[in-house]
Amino acid sequence: MNITIIGSGYVGLVTGACFSEVGINVTCVDVDQQKIDNLKNGIIPIYEPGLEKMITRNMNKGRLHFTTKISDALRCSDVVFISVGTPPDEDGSADLKYVIQVARDCGKHMNDYTLVVTKSTVPVGTSLKVKNAIKEELDKRKVNIDFDVASNPEFLKEGAAIDDFLKPDRIVVGVESTRAEELLNTLYKPFTLNGHPIIFMDVISAEMTKYAANSMLATKISFINDIANLCEIVGADINKVRKGITSDTRIGNKFLYPGIGYGGSCFPKDVQALIRTGEEFEYELKVLKAVEAVNKSQKSVLFNKIMKYYDGDLKGKTVALWGLSFKPQTDDMREAPSLEIIKKLLLAGANIRAYDPVALNEAKHHFENTITYCEDQYETLINADCLAVLTEWSEFRIPNFKIMHKLLNVPAIFDGRNIYDKSELKKNGFDYFCIGVNTDSDVLRPEVSLSY
Numbered sequence: 523m524n525i526t527i528i529g530s531g532y533v534g535l536v537t538g539a540c541f542s543e544v545g546i547n548v549t550c551v552d553v554d555q556q557k558i559d560n561l562k563n564g565i566i567p568i569y570e571p572g573l574e575k576m577i578t579r580n581m582n583k584g585r586l587h588f589t590t591k592i593s594d595a596l597r598c599s600d601v602v603f604i605s606v607g608t609p610p611d612e613d614g615s616a617d618l619k620y621v622i623q624v625a626r627d628c629g630k631h632m633n634d635y636t637l638v639v640t641k642s643t644v645p646v647g648t649s650l651k652v653k654n655a656i657k658e659e660l661d662k663r664k665v666n667i668d669f670d671v672a673s674n675p676e677f678l679k680e681g682a683a684i685d686d687f688l689k690p691d692r693i694v695v696g697v698e699s700t701r702a703e704e705l706l707n708t709l710y711k712p713f714t715l716n717g718h719p720i721i722f723m724d725v726i727s728a729e730m731t732k733y734a735a736n737s738m739l740a741t742k743i744s745f746i747n748d749i750a751n752l753c754e755i756v757g758a759d760i761n762k763v764r765k766g767i768t769s770d771t772r773i774g775n776k777f778l779y780p781g782i783g784y785g786g787s788c789f790p791k792d793v794q795a796l797i798r799t800g801e802e803f804e805y806e807l808k809v810l811k812a813v814e815a816v817n818k819s820q821k822s823v824l825f826n827k828i829m830k831y832y833d834g835d836l837k838g839k840t841v842a843l844w845g846l847s848f849k850p851q852t853d854d855m856r857e858a859p860s861l862e863i864i865k866k867l868l869l870a871g872a873n874i875r876a877y878d879p880v881a882l883n884e885a886k887h888h889f890e891n892t893i894t895y896c897e898d899q900y901e902t903l904i905n906a907d908c909l910a911v912l913t914e915w916s917e918f919r920i921p922n923f924k925i926m927h928k929l930l931n932v933p934a935i936f937d938g939r940n941i942y943d944k945s946e947l948k949k950n951g952f953d954y955f956c957i958g959v960n961t962d963s964d965v966l967r968p969e970v971s972l973s974y
């Protein structure tokens with residue numbers, strides 16, 4: 523089978539690589555000439571574990587191709603996946619201009635029956651718009667070519683994208699015809715062999731499933747962050763409370779880790795977009811509005827703790843940062859909590875020394891020379907007045923506390939991901955602050971007032 527993937531970003535590249543891995547002939551298309559030239563030379567535009575090797579392997583086998591020419595790709599494609607971006611519009615709704623452009627391109631260039639599948643995250647009703655755009659272009663050409671549209675939302679997580687695609691919890695497909703169902707069933711069969719189900723439904727329900735899934739996950743995170751903040755006030759320990767609640771199988775133990783707010787290219791925009799969809803239909807999604815509000819304020823929690831430690835004055839203080847990406851195993855900084863925290867620290871007059879295993883180049887696009895970029899996690903600590911951990915990369919989990927104590931001006935650690943044990947840090951002579959645990963009474967540094 524020949525398939526085309528339009529849009530070679532996180533989703534498009536992973537989808538293309540994984541389909542070619544099971545023997546399908548795949549052509550990935552993008553409008554970005556530089557990106558396609560690089561991909562042809564084996565240069566992968568994103569950091570995603572396992573992706574580079576998989577792309578190179580399948581290119582060498584002649585099953586994975588890259589082009590900017592959609593017309594060439596469509597000439598012999600049975601199925602076309604649309605995986606272009608759907609960024610938020612000014613009012614928070616999903617901007618569909620790239621999706622509709624691709625639909626038009628499909629209408630302009632398809633020559634035979636084609637199944638056009640929307641993999642981008644799109645609001646309910648988009649498949650109908652895609653169908654109309656294709657039809658309009660076919661009408662302009664005065665040709666009568668049979669086609670189907672389908673919705674196949676993607677659930678992969680950055681940093682674990684290959685595994686998520688190869689071994690999905692489920693595959694959701696919205697279809698309008700048996701022909702489309704059969705084609706997608708054949709395509710996805712290799713990924714369902716270990717019992718991972720493919721769930722067929724109508725197109726609108728499939729579109730809705732994607733937003734509902736991301737909104738549910740975002741809700742869990744805001745819920746636990748809200749509870750964490752209350753734990754801190756009443757003297758409970760969120761780490762213990764989390765274990766206490768997640769042992770109930772009805773609640774489950776995933777996505778209930780407190781932190782400094784969810785980031786990334788999807789939760790913030792998808793929660794917003796679903797709220798807008800509700801508004802369009804005059805229905806207020808009250809829970810999701812609260813989820814957004816909690817997340818917004820959670821991004822300031824760690825900064826507030828640092829401010830409080832320094833009696834509201836950070837002028838001239840140096841803050842070391844470990845981790846800049848919105849989560850480990852990616853260089854993606856879109857909507858990362860680090861962006862908010864860095865902006866606030868700079869505004870308060872602090873100097874920043876930052877390290878991230880893979881996101882330093884990305885950070886340079888955001889902050890240029892306003893912060894100091896370090897090539898090593900310990901280098902950030904030299905003469906720093908505290909350390910803040912913003913991303914839970916594995917290499918930060920068991921650091922050398924002796925060296926850290928020596929390098930830091932002031933041995934204070936602000937742990938935005940609750941990766942350290944407070945008694946161990948106290949034993950090693952650190953003032954330690956995390957999310958959802960009140961550690962003020964353990965503070966060792968006598969000259970710092972923590973009275974308010």
Ligand SMILES: NC(=O)C1=CN([C@@H]2O[C@H](COP(=O)(O)OP(=O)(O)OC[C@H]3O[C@@H](n4cnc5c(N)ncnc54)[C@H](O)[C@@H]3O)[C@@H](O)[C@H]2O)C=CC1
Binds near residue numbers: 641676
């Ligand atoms: N990043 C993620 O982890 C996930 C993203 N999604 C959804 O998938 C969609 C794509 O997301 P990403 O891959 O992150 O986006 P991205 O921004 O990484 O990649 C999109 C690509 O589409 C290309 N493009 C734009 N217009 C085009 C056109 N007319 N023809 C050909 N290529 C075109 C861009 O040049 C870019 O390379 C979005 O709707 C997103 O919400 C869904 C699940 C996971």
Ligand SMILES: O=C(O)[C@H]1O[C@H](OP(=O)(O)OP(=O)(O)OC[C@H]2O[C@@H](n3ccc(=O)[nH]c3=O)[C@H](O)[C@@H]2O)[C@H](O)[C@@H](O)[C@@H]1O
Binds near residue numbers: 681739777782784
């Ligand atoms: O639609 C999408 O793009 C994707 O969005 C998320 O994936 P992703 O954004 O890559 O990353 P997650 O692992 O979900 O993390 C998102 C954010 O939530 C935060 N998080 C996650 C889990 C948790 O318990 N606590 C928490 O604060 C992370 O630190 C991160 O900032 C979903 O998990 C994917 O299923 C979905 O396909």
